[in-house]
Amino acid sequence: MSIGVVLLLQSKGCLMEVLTVAATASLVKSMIEKLGQLWKDLIIFWDLDKECDITKDMLTIISIVLADIEKKFITNERICPWLSQLQDATYDVDDFLDDLQIEKQRSKGKFPAGAIWDFLSSNNQVKFHYKMVKKIKRINTRLDKSMEEKRNFQLVERNFVMEEDIARRETFSIVDESNVYGRKEEKKKIINLLTNDKDNEILSVLPIVGIGGVGKTTLAKIVYNDKEIKKYFDPIVWVYVSMKxxxxxxxxxxxxCVSRKGCDVSYIEAKVNKLETMISGTRFLIVLDDVWNEDAIKWEELTTILKCVSTIGSKILVTTRSERVARIMGTFDQFRVDPLEFEYCWKLFEKRAFQYVDEEEKESCINIGKEIIRKCKGLPLAAVHLGNLAGLREVDWCIIRDSNIWQTTEYWNGIMAFDIFRSSLLFL
Ligand SMILES: Nc1ncnc2c1ncn2[C@@H]1O[C@H](COP(=O)(O)OP(=O)(O)OP(=O)(O)O)[C@@H](O)[C@H]1O
Ligand SMILES: [Mg+2]
Known part of the structure; x- marks a missing residue:
């Protein structure tokens, strides 16, 4: 952490919090590493891998959440007690590993190497095994509770937090349509809606709605680049909106976008005037990609301006994850984007995942890969990210397939999960 950041946070009275976040993050990270290092030696030895797998996955998720909190300077008065609980649970994992180590040392030499089940069948060892299963399950419940509580925080994010995310997510209109699978029907329907002007509306708004990563932006791109659309509308403009x-x-x-050069005026009034001279009397199409705004007043301000400069038949195509946004903005019924068919998700994944894998290894990975893609539930984003973990071996794919991450809300909340997969693999 830079001195500047520390000073800034100190001045905001939250240095303690940030330092505790950093300390907890490092503690959690070291525990994940320790679990990885002692995996074969202790955890498999004591036949505790099923329970410890859950612990490791949860710690991995928590470590990413902590890194996020640290990176975004999220502060909240309830974070300190939460961190302290988390630290306690992490120390318990350490104690748990110590107990395994001590018991192994204590009974060293009594059993032939590798005879784990003989070893466990001894009365004391069976008791010890059960005791440790109970212990790790208790730790897992605590960690699970911690993850649950984290969701209840009213996290206060500072404004500058989002800049980085916005830059990362920013989209543009170009697409290589030969790499887009399916969506032919959807594309046709949207083009029909946009170019069918029987109602003589001056400006209509069509919202494309669907869960994160389902392919809304991709669908909007192939519509935007269609010949018929380019002939029907002029100008056509792509605007990435974001959370702001x-x-x-x-x-x-x-x-x-319309002038193809920088905007040389700064006042809103001057911008409205400029826009008016540029697009007045045209039939335009504006794509507003990734809209989150649920404030109807802000939306009305924009549509009022655009309505005043438009002629009949201009359209706005909006992509959003939120049905509420779609209700506020749409004049058309919202267009729902459903998950992609399995075959298409598979193609997306296959093309990326097996790039650097020889034929023999590919053969053995195909069935595991298909099971993984079924778990993606038709989300192309998931297939793309998993496919981009290219060059993995069969054993890595098995770890991903069997991971508990698929059951977590973090996974379904988006991209974060793929960082989790990456980290879990690093620790093995
Ligand atoms: N039909 C498709 N064929 C091939 N790749 C696709 C398809 N749909 C989406 N993708 C890929 O999946 C990823 C996510 O798609 P996209 O960005 O369109 O989703 P989105 O619904 O707009 O997500 P968000 O809600 O985060 O904005 C991108 O990498 C995109 O290239
Ligand atoms: Mg999008």
Whole structure:
């Protein structure tokens, strides 16, 4: 952490919190490493891998959450007690590993190497095994509770937090359609809706809605680049909106895209005037990608301006994860994007995952890969990210397939899970 950041946080009175986050993160990380190092020697030896697998997955998720809290300077008065509980649970994992170590040392030499089941069948060892199963299950319950409580935080994010995320997610209109699988029907339906003007509306809004990573932006891109669309609308503009819905910024982006140069005015009024001279009397299409704004007033300001400069038949195509956003913005019924068919998700994955794998290894991985893709439930984003973990061996794919991460809400909340897979593999 830089001195500047420390000073900034100190001035905000939250240095203690940040230092505790850093300390807890390092403690959790060291425990994941320790679990990995002692896996064969102690955990498999004591036949505790099923329970410890859950512990390791939860610690991995927690370590990513902590890194996120640290990176985003999230502060909250309830974080300190939460961190302290988490530290206690992590120390318990350490104690648990120590107990395994001590018991192994104590009974060394009594049993032939590798005879784990003979070893466990001894009365004392069976008792010890049960005691340790109970112990690790208790730890897992505590960790699970910690993860649950983390979700209840009213996390306060500072404004500058989001800049980095926004930059990372920013989209553009270009797409290589030969790499887009399926979506032909959906594309046709959207184009029909956009180019069918029987209602003589001046400006209509069609929201494309679906869960994160289902392919809304991709669908909007193939519509945007279609010949018929380009013939029907002029100008056509792609605007990435993001979580920050700023009227002035959106106007500026439209001006820049239409004029193909920078916007040289800064006042909103000047931007409106400029836009008016540029697109007045045209039938335009504006794609607003990734909209989160649920404030109807802000939305109305934008549509009022665009309605005033538009002629009949102009359209706005919106992509959003939120049905509420779609209800506020849409004049058309929302267009739902369903998960992608299994065959397409498989193709997406296969193309990436087996790039650097020889034919023999590919053969043995195909069935595991298919099981993994079934777990992706039609989310192309999941298939892409998993496929991009290219070059893995059969054993790595098995770990991913059998991971508990599939059951966590973190997984279904998006991309974070793929970092988790990556980290879990690193620790093995
Ligand atoms: N039909 C498809 N064929 C091939 N790749 C696809 C398809 N749909 C989506 N993808 C890929 O999946 C990933 C996620 O797609 P996309 O960004 O369109 O999802 P989204 O629904 O807009 O997600 P978000 O809610 O995060 O904005 C991208 O890498 C994209 O290239
Ligand atoms: Mg998108």
């Amino acid at each position: 819905f700023q009227l002035s910024k959106i106007l500026e982006k439209i001006i820049e």
